[in-house]
Amino acid sequence: MRNEVEAKLLVNKPLPEDIKKKLYESLRDGEELLFAISAELLMDGSYGNSTFGVTRSRIISVDPTFPSGVLTLDISRIKNAKVKRMYSNAVLCVETDEGVIETNRFTYSVTELFDAAANYINNVNSGMDPEEQLELIRERFTKRKLTCPKCGRRLSRRNPVCLKCADKKRFATRVFGYVKPYIPVLIFSLVLSSATTAATLIPPYLTKELVDNVIKNGDIAGLRKIVLLLLGIYAFQAGIGAVRNFTLRITGEKIVTNLRNEVYAKAQTLPLKYYDKTSTGSVMSRINGDTQNLQNFIIRISQDVIIQVFTMIGIMAIMFAMNWKLSILSLLPVPIVVYGSRVFSKHIRPFYRRLWKRRSRISSILADTLPGIRVVKAFTSEDRAVQHFEKCGEDLLNENIRAAKITSAFPAVVSFLVMCGGLVIWGLGGYWVINSPDRLTVGVLVSFISYTHMFYGPIQFFAGLSDTFQNALTSAERIFEILDAEPETDLGKGYKPESIKGRIEFRNVSFSYESGKKVLDNVSFVIEPGQSLGIVGATGSGKSTIVNLLMRFYDNYEGEILIDGIDIKDIDLKYYRSQIGYVLQEPMLFNDTIYRNIAYSKPDASVEEVIEAAVVANAHNFIKRLPDAYDTFLGERGVGLSGGEKQRISIARAVLKDPAILILDEATASVDSETENLIQQAIERMIQGRTSIMIAHRLSTLKKADKIIVVDDGKIIESGTHEELMSLEGKYYRFVQIQSLSDGMFTVRSVDKDEYSEIY
Template sequence: MSETNTKSGNVVDFNILKRLFTFVKPYIGKFYFLIFLTVFLGVLAPARPYLIQLTVDNHIATGDMHGLINMIILMVALLIFQAIVQYSHTYLSGWLGQNVIKDIRIKLYDHLINLKLKFFDKTPIGRLVTRNVSDIETLSEVFSQGLAAMIGDLLQLVFILGIMFWTDWKLTLVCLSTLPLLLISTYVFKEKVKVAFNRVRNAVANLNSFVQEHITGMNIVQIFNSEESEYEKFKEINREHKRANLRSVLYYAVYYPVAEVIQAMGIGLLIWYGARGVMHEGVTLGVIIAFIIYIQMFFRPIRMIADRFNTLQMGIVSSDRIFKLLDNQDHIPNDGTYSTDNLTGDVSFKDVWFAYNDEEYVLKGISFDVKAGETVALVGATGAGKSSIINLLSRFYDINKGSICVDGRDIHDYELSALRNNIGVVLQDVFLFSDSVANNITLGDTSISRAKIEEAAALVGAKRFIKKLPDGFDFNVMERGSTLSVGQRQLISFVRAMVYDPKIIVLDEATSSVDTETEEMIQEAIEKLMKDRTAIVIAHRLSTIQKADKIIVLDKGEIKEQGTHEELLALNGYYTQLHKMQYKEVV
C-alpha cells in the first residue's frame, strides 16, 4: 500500500491529534485566546443579520430616521469590530501554526541526526526530506485552515441555527428543507476530493523523484544519449500530474455550482413561504431579509467544511508519518560519561563480530592492537571488512559481539561526541556542503579560529590552491563541492580532519581518487601528521602503506595475516598475492 493512503480513509484519529497538541503546550495561553476568539466570532456571526432585522422592522418600516442612523452607526461599529477580531483570529492561528511546526521540525531534525547510519542505509533520502519539509508544512494548515476553522464554522452554524429557531421555528424548518441535499452532495464531494488529493500527492511525489534523480544523473543521461527517451518519460509523468489535478478541479467545478443551486432553492422556499407570512402578518419583512442572510451564512460553512475536513485528514496523515519517525529509537546509545581529554591513542579490537543486517557477519572474530603513535594499514579485496572496522571504531555502528577499547577503556564508556572528536576521518567519497571552504572545514564549529584553519591547510598543502580561489577561504564550493576538482575536495576533507587535532587518524582510501602529484602532497602531509598520533590507514595502493608499523590483511571479514611489509612478503601468502597483482608480477 502506498504511504500516501495511510489513514486517509479513516475518520479523524484523535490520538494523533492529542499527541500533536502536546506541541501547543509552550503556547497554551495564546491557544486558549485563539479558542476564545473562535467562540467570539461564532457569537458575532448572527449579530449583523439580527441588527438588520431590527432596523427594517423598527425604524425603516416606521420611518424613524433618527433610530435608523443610530442602527447604521451601530452596524458599522460592529463590522469594524468583527474585522479586527477576524484579523486577530487569522493572524494568531497562523502564528501558532508556524511556531508549532518550527518546533516539530527542529525536534524531528534533531532526532534524525542522532539515528544510526543503519537507519539511513535502509531509508530513502527522499522520504526523509518529505517528512521534514512537506509533511510538516501540511501541519501548518491544520492550525490555520483545518481544526480552528472547522471549530469556528461549527460554532457559527450552532449560533445561527439557535437565533433562527428563536426568531421563527417554522420559517427555519422551511429554510432547512434543502439541507439534506447539500449534506449528501458535500459528503460525495469530500470522498471524491479525498481520492483526487491522494492521486495528486502521488503524482507530485513521482514528478519530484524523477526530476531529482535525473538532474543528479544528468551526466549519465547525456553520456548515453538518452535525452529524447528521458524527455518522453518526463512528459508522461507530467501528463499524469495534470490529469490528477484536473480531476480534483472537476469535482470543485461540479460541487460549488450544485451547492449554489441548493442554496438558491432554500432562499426561494423562504421567500415563497415568507411572503405568505407577510401577507397574513405572521412574518415581518425584516425577518425575511435577516433569514436570507442567515441562509447564506449557514450554507457557506457547510460548503467549506468538506475542504476543512480534507485539510484536517491530510494533516492527520502527515502527523502519523512524522510521529512514526519520531518513535523510531534506532539510535546509538550515548550512556558513556568518560572524558577523552588525556587520550593517548591506544586502540584494541578483541574478538569483534559485526553484521549490518544482524544475519550475515561482515567481521568475524577480529582482534588486533594498535599502540599510541603507531600506523596500522588495513588491506584486502573489496568487501573484506576494512571500512566496517573504522565505522565501528567511531561508533557509527555498534558491534554484535566482542569489544573495542581506546586507551584500555571500552568505547561505550566514552561520551560519544568526545570520542568522535578525537578520531579524525578522511573518507574516499568526499562530501562538501554548499558553503564556504572555511565552513566546510570547521562544519560550523565557531571555536576553530581562521588562523588554525589556515595552519592546517598549510600543513596539508591545500592553502596554495585555496588562496587562488576567487574569495579564498570564503569561496562557496557549491553543492557537493562541484566547483572543485576531486583532488581539491580530497585536500579540503584532509584539512577538515586535521583542524580538530585528533589523537587517532583514520584514512579510508584517502588517496585513491587523486593524481600522483596530489598524492605526493598528501603523503608528505601525512608524515607530518602521523607524528605522535595513532593512524589507521585503508588503501588499495600498497605503495602508500609500505612504511606502516603493521599491515593487517583481511579477507571475507577475517584477519588472514599481520606484520610489516617485509614480513608479509616473506610469508608468500595473501599479501604477496595482492602485491604481485598490483605490480603485475603474476605470471
C-alpha cells in the same frame, strides 16, 4: 478421534475439506500426521488448494494436478530435500535414488515453512532426534502465528508492541503534545474568534430593525444609530479578526517548525535500510508537505470546529426564535448537502492519493538529480533531466486538472442547493408577508434569508473537513529562489574539437571556493594521452578540487587548464563533459533500473553494449543473479546493493560512455578488500588506452600509475612514479609506511582474534 488428531495438527491455515479428506485417507493404520503446509499453488502454476503433509515415516503431497491427486514417499528414501526458489514461486525438490521429484509448488508466502520442512526431512534422515526436530517445526509455525490481535499484522516476536496500532492509539496524544505549549494562545485566539462570530450574528438582526421599524417609520435618528452600530461591528470584526489571524499564523508556524525539526531529527537516526526502501524525495516530501498538512489540521480542529459549532447553534437559535416554520423549511437542503459532501469526499480521496503520488515522484526526481547534479552534468544529461521532470510535471498537472473538475463542480452544486433553499423561503415567506403581514414582516424575512445563507457556512465546513487531511499546500517561495539563480551560460555554445586525445595540462592554477584561503596554489602538471595519474594527499589537501576544476564545476580559477593544448573554457561545456568519465567515491545511482542506471551515460547504447560494460566493470555476475537482473529497480524494498556493487554499476556507466579521459575519485574508498580487488580489476581494464586520473587513499591501487603527484595544502610537493617517490623518502614514502603499518596492525588483530577463538 480424527477431530482430536486434527486439533493437534500443526498447520499454517485450516485445510479445505476435500484436501483434508485425501490427506487422511492416505494415512496408513496408526500413522500420525505431524504437520501440514497449505500451499495455495498447484504444480501447473494455477492457484488452488494443495498441501504438503509429513508423518513420522512419509511425506504426503496432495495436489489435484497429480494423476492420482496424491503423492506419497517414504522419508527414508529421500537423500536430500531442498527448496528451489524461482521467481515469485518455489518448489520442494526431493532427491531419491530414482531421481529428483518435485512434491509441491508454492508462492513465497509459505517458503519459510517449506524450508523448515526440508530441514526436518534432512535432519531426521541424518539421525537427529525426530522429537527435537519436530519442536523446531512447531516453533516455526508458532512464530508465524504471532499476529497483532487488533490489526492482524504479523509480529516479529512474542508480545511486542504492534507499531501500527500503538501509533494509532498514541496519535491523538502525540498531536496534542505539539499543541500543548500553545494552549493559552489558542484559547486567547478562540475567545477572539467567538467574539467575531457573535458579532457576525448581529447585522442580520439590525437589518430587520432597519426594514421593519426605522425605514418604515422614517426614523432618521434611529437610522444613524443603526448605521453607526453596523460600522462599529464591522470595524470590530476586522480588527479582532486581524489579531486572531496573526496569532493563529504565528502559533501554526511554531507548531510546524517544531514538528518538522522533530521529523528531520528522526530521519537522521533511521537506519540506511530504511532509505534503501524509501526514496529520499519521499522523505523530503514528508518533512515539508506532511508537517504542513498536520499544522492545518491542528488549527482547524482546535479553532474552526469549535467556532463553527457555536455559529451553527447560534444561528439556529435565532432562526427558530424568529419563525420556526421557515426554519424547518430552510433546513430542507441540509441532508442533501451532507450526503453530497460524503459522496464527494469519497470520490475525491483517490484524486488526492494520486496527486500525492505524483508530487512524491517529482520530489524523488529532485532528490535524485539535485544532489547528483555533478553526475547529470558529467554525463551531459541536463536536457534529459529537464524532459523527465517536465513529463512528471505534466502528469501532475493532468491529475490536478481532473481533481479541479470535481472540486469546482461540487461547491457550485452546493451553492445552487443553498440558493434553492433561499428561493423557497423567499417564495413562502413573501407569500406570508403579502397575505398576512401580521404573521411575518419584511424585515424578519430579509434577516432570515441572511441567517439561512450564514447557516450553510458551517454545514459546508463540516462537509469539507476530511478534505483538509489530504490537500497539501505548496510553497512557491523557494522555487523562485531557484528560478532566479544564474544558469551555466556556455552549454552548447563553445568550440567542439573533432576528437580529444587526452593530453591534460594544469598551468599555474590557483583557486579558492570562497574568498579566503587558497585551496589550490599555483598547481602545474602534465599528463600525456593514455597515461594514468595518481593524486595522493591528506583530506582537504586539494585532491578533489583538481578534479572539480578539470570537470569545470567551477570556472573562476586563476591560470589555465588545457586539453590537447586548448583552454577548457574555450571548449563547449556539454561536449567537453561528454568526453570525460567520472566515478565518484559515493556512487550516485538513480531511482531506476540497473539497466537504465548503466545506460544513463549512453542512452542509445545497445543492450549488448550495456551488458558488456557491466562485464568489464565486474558487475554482470551479481546483476544476473538478482531476480529481476537488469530490470532490478534500485531504491526499492529488498534491493539493498552493497557499496561495492553500486560502485561497479557506476563504473559500468563510465565504461559504457567510452570516454577519452577518466576520473576516479576514491572509487574504492568505501569497500572491503575483496570488493576492492574486483573494482581494481575493473578499473585496470577500464583505464587501458585512456588518460586517467585516480584519487585513492589506498596507495597500493596507485602503484601502477604512470605518474603520482602528492598534494599538500593546495600545492604539489612531490611528483614521479611510485618507485621514484619511494626512493625520495618524502611525504609519499611516509604515507606508504603509515598505511603498511595500519594494514599490519589489522592483520595482527585478526590473528589475535583467531587465537582467542582457539583458546576459548
